[in-house]
Amino acid sequence: MHRHPTVKWAQRTDRVYITIDLPDAQDVKLKLEPEGKFFFSAISGPDKIPYEVDIDLYDKVDVNESKASVGLRNIHYLVKKAENKWWSRLLKQAGKPPVFLKVDWDKWIDEDEEGKDNKPPADMDFGDLDFSKMNMGGFDAEAAGGDENDESDTEEENEVGATPAGNREAPPPSTSSEPDTKTA
Numbered sequence: 001m002h003r004h005p006t007v008k009w010a011q012r013t014d015r016v017y018i019t020i021d022l023p024d025a026q027d028v029k030l031k032l033e034p035e036g037k038f039f040f041s042a043i044s045g046p047d048k049i050p051y052e053v054d055i056d057l058y059d060k061v062d063v064n065e066s067k068a069s070v071g072l073r074n075i076h077y078l079v080k081k082a083e084n085k086w087w088s089r090l091l092k093q094a095g096k097p098p099v100f101l102k103v104d105w106d107k108w109i110d111e112d113e114e115g116k117d118n119k120p121p122a123d124m125d126f127g128d129l130d131f132s133k134m135n136m137g138g139f140d141a142e143a144a145g146g147d148e149n150d151e152s153d154t155e156e157e158n159e160v161g162a163t164p165a166g167n168r169e170a171p172p173p174s175t176s177s178e179p180d181t182k183t184a
Contacts, residue, residue, distance in 0.1 A: 002041070002052035008104035012114055014084045016061075017107050018077040022051055025075060030068050032079065036061055036092065040075070053100075056092040059083065086111045 005022040018038070025042040032038055036057035043050050057079070065080035081087075091097060 002050045004053060004098070004100035005040075005042075005044075005051045006102060007053055007055075007100055008102050008107075009090050010104040010107035010109070011087060011090075012109070013086055013111070014081055016057070016079040016081065016087070016090065017104060018079060019104055019107075020053065020075040020077075021073070022075065023073045025051075025070065028070050028075060030075070030077065032061060032063050032066055032077070034060055034063055034082070038077075038079070042075075055090075055101075058087040058089055058092055059085075 005020050008019045008021065010017045020040055022042060022044050025044050026048075028040075028042040030040055036059055038053070038055050038057055040053040041051065060082035062080040062082050067078045069076045089097070090101065
């Protein structure tokens with residue numbers, strides 16, 4: 001029986017990024033067909049556990065212009081769309097996507113934000129492919145509504161001398177005669 005690795009995806013008007021998170025993948029097999037059929041298989045780990053992904057992409061793709069890169073921790077696939085248009089979803093079939101399929105928020109860019117930034121995603125290594133000529137976008141935290149002055153911290157985090165979550169020390173023993181009603 002095959003397991004499904006985590007598959008993350010993001011898109012641009014002319015391409016789809018597919019990242020398969022599978023550390024130490026061996027015997028990697030990738031197959032992409034023009035009508036959008038995407039197949040991946042590999043084994044991983046000391047027990048040689050088999051993994052497989054077999055999905056039908058939303059629309060047709062250009063197999064000759066698509067590229068794959070197998071790394072130590074994941075497999076990247078840059079899939080060139082046959083037509084330059086935004087897909088409403090990754091898979092051909094409608095409905096809830098499989099649990100192993102996730103949006104790659106590190107590479108995601110909204111359709112209306114595309115073309116404002118020409119930086120390629122940092123972990124996409126496709127050898128001699130020149131991304132600077134492809135008008136790729138990147139993630140801009142400020143444009144996405146990130147606010148470094150976010151005041152959503154809890155009162156405890158705002159106390160003077162409070163330590164960051166996960167690094168808290170036990171409070172000093174109380175010297176008053178009243179019982180401590182504060183809970184952790």
